[in-house]
Amino acid sequence: MATARKLADEQQTNLPFAYRHYSQEQLKDVLRKMYLIRRFEEGAEDSYMRGLIHGTMHLSIGQEASAMGICMPLTEQDQITSTHRGHGHCIAKGADVKRMFAEFFGKTTGYCKGRGGSMHIADVSMGNLGANGIVAGGIPIAVGAALSAKRMKTGKVVISFFGDGANNEGAFHEALNMAAIWKLPVIFVCENNGYGMSTSTARSTAVKNIADRAAAYSMPGVIVNGNIFSEVAEAAHAAVERARAGEGPTLIESKTYRYRGHSKSDRNRYRTKEEIDDWISNRDPIALFENELKEFGLIDDKGIEDIREAVRVEIEAGIEFAKASPSPEAADLEQFVYTEMA
Amino acid sequence: MDAMPRELSYSQAIQEAMAIAMEADSRVFLMGEDIGVYGGAFQVTGDLVERFGPDRVMDTPISELGGAGVAVGAAMTGMRPIFEFQFSDFATLAMEQIVNQAAKMRFMLGGEVSVPVVMRFPAGSGTGAAAQHSQSLEAWLGHVPGLKVIQPATPHDAKGMLLAAVADPDPIMIFEHKLLYKMKGPVPEGHYTVPIGKAEIRREGADLTIVATSIMVHKAMEAAETLAAEGIDVEVVDLRTIRPMDKDTVIASVKKTSRLLCVYEAVKTLGIGAEVSAMIAESEAFDYLDAPIVRLGGAETPIPYNPELEKSAVPQTPDIIAAARGLVRGQR
Numbered sequence: 122m123a124t125a126r127k128l129a130d131e132q133q134t135n136l137p138f139a140y141r142h143y144s145q146e147q148l149k150d151v152l153r154k155m156y157l158i159r160r161f162e163e164g165a166e167d168s169y170m171r172g173l174i175h176g177t178m179h180l181s182i183g184q185e186a187s188a189m190g191i192c193m194p195l196t197e198q199d200q201i202t203s204t205h206r207g208h209g210h211c212i213a214k215g216a217d218v219k220r221m222f223a224e225f226f227g228k229t230t231g232y233c234k235g236r237g238g239s240m241h242i243a244d245v246s247m248g249n250l251g252a253n254g255i256v257a258g259g260i261p262i263a264v265g266a267a268l269s270a271k272r273m274k275t276g277k278v279v280i281s282f283f284g285d286g287a288n289n290e291g292a293f294h295e296a297l298n299m300a301a302i303w304k305l306p307v308i309f310v311c312e313n314n315g316y317g318m319s320t321s322t323a324r325s326t327a328v329k330n331i332a333d334r335a336a337a338y339s340m341p342g343v344i345v346n347g348n349i350f351s352e353v354a355e356a357a358h359a360a361v362e363r364a365r366a367g368e369g370p371t372l373i374e375s376k377t378y379r380y381r382g383h384s385k386s387d388r389n390r391y392r393t394k395e396e397i398d399d400w401i402s403n404r405d406p407i408a409l410f411e412n413e414l415k416e417f418g419l420i421d422d423k424g425i426e427d428i429r430e431a432v433r434v435e436i437e438a439g440i441e442f443a444k445a446s447p448s449p450e451a452a453d454l455e456q457f458v459y460t461e462m463a
Numbered sequence: 464m465d466a467m468p469r470e471l472s473y474s475q476a477i478q479e480a481m482a483i484a485m486e487a488d489s490r491v492f493l494m495g496e497d498i499g500v501y502g503g504a505f506q507v508t509g510d511l512v513e514r515f516g517p518d519r520v521m522d523t524p525i526s527e528l529g530g531a532g533v534a535v536g537a538a539m540t541g542m543r544p545i546f547e548f549q550f551s552d553f554a555t556l557a558m559e560q561i562v563n564q565a566a567k568m569r570f571m572l573g574g575e576v577s578v579p580v581v582m583r584f585p586a587g588s589g590t591g592a593a594a595q596h597s598q599s600l601e602a603w604l605g606h607v608p609g610l611k612v613i614q615p616a617t618p619h620d621a622k623g624m625l626l627a628a629v630a631d632p633d634p635i636m637i638f639e640h641k642l643l644y645k646m647k648g649p650v651p652e653g654h655y656t657v658p659i660g661k662a663e664i665r666r667e668g669a670d671l672t673i674v675a676t677s678i679m680v681h682k683a684m685e686a687a688e689t690l691a692a693e694g695i696d697v698e699v700v701d702l703r704t705i706r707p708m709d710k711d712t713v714i715a716s717v718k719k720t721s722r723l724l725c726v727y728e729a730v731k732t733l734g735i736g737a738e739v740s741a742m743i744a745e746s747e748a749f750d751y752l753d754a755p756i757v758r759l760g761g762a763e764t765p766i767p768y769n770p771e772l773e774k775s776a777v778p779q780t781p782d783i784i785a786a787a788r789g790l791v792r793g794q795r
Contacts, residue, residue, distance in 0.1 A: 200540065234573030241571040250539060251572055255563050261529045262564065265536020265544075272492070272518065273541060292559070295529025302524070457574040458608050460632040 136417065139351035142358070143193070145419050149428065151193070151350060152414060155185040155407050156432040158209040161218050164436045165208070165225055165239070169385065173444070174225050178239040179206040183348075183380040186406030187312050188213040190345075190353025191280060191375070194361040200248040200266050201280040202259030205240050206312075206379070207252030210282050215247040218439040228446035235449045236457060248277075256317075257283060257290035260309065264296045267307035267370075278364045279307045286317025288331045297338040297372065306364035308357070309372045312347060318383045319391035332374035340370045347377030348406040351413070378404070468649035474507045476618035476650045477583075477639070480625040481508070481545060483654050485515055488543060491629060492519040494534055495547030495583075496527075504549045505585055505644050531557035531582070535565045535634075538580035543629060550596045551584030551638060554604070565634040566609030577632040581625070587640040587678060587728055588777055594765035597773075599729035601638040601676075602738075605705040611659055612636045612706045616680040618648040620703060623657030631659060640678040640728070662709035664716065668698035670791050671722040674713055674739050676702045679726040679778060686783035695791050705735055710742055717748040722790050723756045728777045731760025754790050759783060 134141070139148065162180045169178065181188065188209030192201070195214070203210040211221060216232065224231030224242050231237075232244050243251035250266060253259040263281030270277035287293050288311055300307050311331045315321060328334060335342025343360070345352045353375055360371035378400040382389050389397070414420040449456075471479065484491045493515075498508040499522040512520040523530040527548065534546040548554055554561065565578050588597035605612045611633055615621040621639065628635035665680060666687055675683040680701040687697035700716050702708070717723050723743055725736035736758035743749060743756060759778040767773055 202536075232573065233571060233575070236573045237571040243572045243575060245572065245575045250536075250576070251568070253564075255559060258532075258559065258564055261532020261560065262536035262539065264529070265533040265538070265542075266540040267536075268533055269537045269540035269542045272537075273490075292528050292532060295524070295526035296532065298524060299526065299529055299533060457570045457572075459611075460569065460574075460577050 137351040137413070138355035138358070140413070140417055140419070142354070148414060148419055149424065151189050152407070152410060152420070152425070153428045153432060154212060155189055155410065156428060157218060157435065158185045158188060158212045159407065160432050160436045161212060161221065161439070162208055164222070164440055166381075168225065168440065174227070176238050177384045177386075178225070179384050180381040181206045181209040181379060183400060183406065184312055184314060184377045185209055186350040186410060187347040187353055187375040187377050190350050191282070191310050191357045191373070193354045194358045195248070195278065195280065197247055198275070199278045199280070200250055201282060202250050202263040202266070203252040203282050204259065204284055205252060205254055206284060207242060207282065208239070211242050211244060211249055211252070214244065214249045216244040216249065218435060219442040220244075222439040222443035223446050226443040226446065227448060228443055229449050230442070230446040234457075257287035257292040259283065260287065260292050260296040263307050264300045264305060267300065267305035268303065270306055271303070276365065277306065278361050280310055281307060282310050282312060284317065285311060285313040285315065285322045285326070285331060287311070288334060289325055297334070297340070297370070300370040301338040301340050304367065304369035306367070307370045308360045308364055309370060311372065311374045313374055313376050314379045316383070316391060321391070330374055332372055335372035340372055342372045342374070344374045344376065347375030348404050348409060350406065350410045377406070469652065470647045471618050471650040472644065473618045473621050473639070473646050473648070474505060474644040476622040477507050477625055478509050478511065479650070480622040482511060482514065484545070484626060484629040485519060487654070490541060491543040491545065492521060493545050493547065494521045494523055494530060496523055496525055496549045498522060498547050503547060505641060507644070508547065527553045527556035528560060531560035532564065534580050534582070535560055535568070535578055538578045538634075539568065539576050543579055545581045545583065545629065547583045548585070551586035551600055552595050552598045554584060554600055561604065561610070561636070562607050566607045569633070570609060578634050579632050580634045581628045581637065582634070583637045583639060585641050586638045587642060588766045588773055589642045591768065591770060591773065593768040597766035599638070599727070599761065601636070601705055602729055602734045604636045605735065610634050610636055610706060611704065612638065613659055613704045614638045614677040615657070615703060616643070616677050616701050618646065618650045620657050620663075622650055623655050624659060624703070626654060627656040627659050630656065635659065638677065642678055660704045660707045660709055662703055662712040663701045664712065665699040665701045666697065668696040668720065670696045670720055671724060671787055672698045672700060672713070672716040672720045673724045673726055673783070673787070674700045674702055675726040676705065676735060677728065679728055682778065682780045683726055683783055685780045686787060689784050690787050693788070695787060697787060702735070702739075708738070708742065710746070713739060714743065714746045714748045717743050718751045721751045721753040723752070724759065724783070724786055724790055725756070726759045726778055726783055729761055730763060731758055732763065734760055736760050754793070757786050757790055759786050
C-alpha cells in the first residue's frame with residue numbers, strides 16, 4: 122500500500138480522469154454501486170431460478186462501469202431514458218434496490234406498483250424516465266425531455282441509454298437528427314455489448330463503430346472502453362458540459378460486454394465460451410476498477426470486503442422487503458390506464 | 464336585436480383553439496411538418512408562427528416516429544405539445560410511439576407520469592389523394608387502452624374538444640375529416656370546452672337512431688331531412704368520442720327508437736359500427752330492437768383515385784336514406 126500511495130502522490134497529474142476528478146469517498150461509492158448493480162442482478166436471477174418471480178429479465182452483468190461512468194456527472198434533476206437492460210442505469214441514477222426488487226416481485230411497493238416489472242422499471246423522482254421494452258423506444262422520448270429542458274430553461278441534461286441493436290432502428294436516426302438541428306441538451310449513450318440478441322454488430326451494422334454514425338448528424342462521436350470506469354466518466358463529463366453549455370448533443374459509444382445471455386431463454390449459441398471467459402477473466406469492469414483503486418492507494422482489501430458485505434446486507438434486505446410487500450388487488454386492474462379525475 | 468352568431472370554418476376553429484391554449488399556457492406548443500411559414504398542409508396552423516414564433520410553432524423534419532416520440536417525451540416532462548400529423552395515414556409511421564409509449568407510459572410506470580400530448584390527424588377520403596392519403600384509421604387507435612380518441616364533426620366541437628384535449632392529462636388523438644376543414648358553423652368567442660366522452664344528439668327522432676361519426680354526421684342529417692319528408696323520424700347521434708364511448712346516450716336513444724343504423728367512413732368490418740352494434744346487443748336496449756342492426760361503412764378496399772370510385776368507397780347520403788328506409792319499412 123505504501124508504494125502505491127507514493128506512486129499516487131508523485132504522478133497525481135498523470136492519473137486517469139476519475140482519480141483526479143473525484144474524492145476517495147466518491148470513488149469508493151462508485152465501487153459500492155457497481156457491486157450493488159451486480160448483486161442486484163444476481164439476486165434477481167437467483168429469485169427467478171427459485172421461482173420467486175416470473176416473466177423475463179435482461180441482465181447487464183459485465184456492463185456496470187458503463188452505467189456508473191455515464192451517470193457520474195449527472196445531478197438528481199438530470200434525466201435518463203433506459204432500456205430493457207436497464208437495472209444498472211436505474212441504480213446508477215440513484216434508485217433504491219428495495220423498491221426495484223419489489224417491482225420485480227410485482228408488489229405495490231415497487232417503483233411501478235407492480236405494473237411494469239423489469240422491463241419498465243423507472244424512478245421518476247430521481248430523473249429515471251423509465252426502462253423501455255421497445256428497442257430505441259426511449260431515444261426520441263429523451264429528445265423530447267431535452268426539448269422540455271431547453272424550452273423551460275431548467276438547465277437539465279438528458280441521457281438516452283440504448284444498446285447496439287438500437288442503432289439500426291429508424292427512431293435512433295430520427296432522434297439524433299432532431300437533437301442536432303435543435304441543439305438539445307441530450308447525450309446518446311450506445312452501450313455496445315457486441316450483440317443485438319444473437320446478431321453481432323459485425324453482421325448487423327454497416328459501420329465499424331456506432332460512434333461513426335455521429336458524423337451523419339454533425340455531433341461528436343466518442344468511443345470509450347465501457348469496462349473502464351474512468352474512461353466512461355471522462356467522456357460523460359465532456360458531453361454533459363457541452364450539453365449544459367447549449368452546444369448540443371454527443372453520441373458516446375461505450376464498448377462493453379454482457380456475461381449473461383440476451384434474456385432468460387438464451388443458449389449462447391452465437392458466441393464461444395472462450396470469448397465469454399476472456400471478458401470475465403481479463404476485462405471485468407469491477408475487477409479493473411478495484412485494481413486501480415488499490416494501485417492508487419484509495420482502498421485496501423479490508424475496504425473492499427466491507428463494501429461487499431454492506432452490499433450483501435442491502436440486497437438481502439431488499440429481497441426480504443419485496444417478499445413481505447403486498448400484491449396489487451385484482452380490483453385495481455384498471456388503475457393508471459387513465460389519470461384519475463378528482 | 465340579437466347579433467348573428469359568429470361563424471368560423473372548422474380549420475379556423477381549430478386554429479383559434481390552439482391560439483387560445485398557447486396564450487393561456489406557456490407549456491403549450493405546436494409541432495408538425497410544415498406547420499410554420501407554410502401554415503400546415505391544410506392551413507390549419509396558418510399564420511400562428513408569426514404570432515407565437517418558431518419555438519412554439521415548430522416545424523419538424525419528416526420524421527413521424529421520432530417527432531411523435533419527441534412530443535411524448537416533452538409531454539412526460541412538463542410541456543403540453545400539440546402534434547400535427549400531415550395526414551392521418553402517417554400515423555402508421557409513428558404507431559410505436561403512439562401505441563407502445565404514449566398509451567402505456569402512465570400504466571407501465573404505475574401512475575408516476577402522465578402524457579398530456581394531443582395528436583391531430585387530418586383524415587378521410589374525398590380529396591382525390593388516393594390510397595395512402597385518405598384513410599380513416601381512428602378505430603386502430605380506438606382499440607388501445609390509454610388513448611382517448613375523438614372525432615369532432617362541427618367547428619363548435621372542433622374548438623371546444625381541442626381545448627378540452629389540451630387540458631386533459633392523458634394522450635388525446637383527434638381525427639379531423641379533411642372535407643370538414645372548410646365547413647362553417649357557429650363558434651363562440653373565447654375559451655370553452657366540449658367534454659370528451661360525451662355524444663351529442665344532433666336531431667331528435669322517434670323511428671330510427673343513426674349513430675354517426677365525423678363527416679357522416681352531416682350526411683346523416685341530410686338524409687334525415689329527406690326521410691322526414693317521407694314520414695320517417697330519425698334521431699341522429701354524433702358519437703364525437705370513440706374511446707371512451709358514451710354508451711348511455713346511444714343505449715337511451717336505441718331504447719327510444721328501437722332501430723339502429725351505424726354510419727362511419729372507415730372500412731366497415733372490425734370497426735366502430737361493430738363496436739356500437741355489439742355494445743347495443745349486450746345492453747338492455749337489445750330487447751327494444753324491432754329490426755336487425757345495420758352498419759354502413761367504407762368498402763373493403765383501399766381508397767381509389769378515380770373520383771366516382773372514391774365516392775362509392777364510402778357511405779353517401781343516398782346510401783343512408785336507402786338503409787334507413789329498409790330498416791324502418793322492412794325493405795332490406
